[in-house]
Amino acid sequence: EAQVTQNPRYLITVTGKKLTVTCSQNMNHEYMSWYRQDPGLGLRQIYYSMNVEVTDKGDVPEGYKVSRKEKRNFPLILESPSPNQTSLYFCASSWTGVGDTQYFGPGTRLTVL
């Protein structure tokens, strides 16, 4: 089944404790991206990747890192999480970029205390 998976689905952590949210897709998509969803703000793009080893900032990249060492995986790293990063995070992938249909993962709800 074609899908985007994220782990964990739920995470509660404390300020400053490094964490990684994994994202994997099995559709051989070149483009992958991360979004955060906050009430009243819709989804905002954090980082995206056009292909292996090619990443770029979205609209809200501060406090986040990403890497793209393999085509299928695109982890999101919070090196020192803060309470304002409490949010619902979505990974998405598509064939070539934002003009294509985005396939979203199920989301990761992160709470930073």
Place this chain on the structure above:
Amino acid sequence: GNSVTQMEGPVTLSEEAFLTINCTYTATGYPSLFWYVQYPGEGLQLLLKATKADDKGSNKGFEATYRKETTSFHLEKGSVQVSDSAVYFCALSEIVQGAQKLVFGQGTRLTINP
């Protein structure tokens, strides 16, 4: 910068009612336009899209027409069902100075009562 504005929610309708969710945008060029739907506890999924002016996207009884003159992409359905209850997001995509931009509206929560 690019932006998308959707009508405020929540929207509550009775089954078989006519639905309109307004969406307007600002963009520097000629974006593609999308409607995504998010069912409870799930990620977003594409509902329909339009890539150029006057295109009409349609799917599952929903329609939206790309109106360049009014910079709008309103979502409509003639007769809603309880199963249409979800959050709907209007979005635009554009490549600006090589950067891939996908901009979402704030979402409109729709509840359909039997």
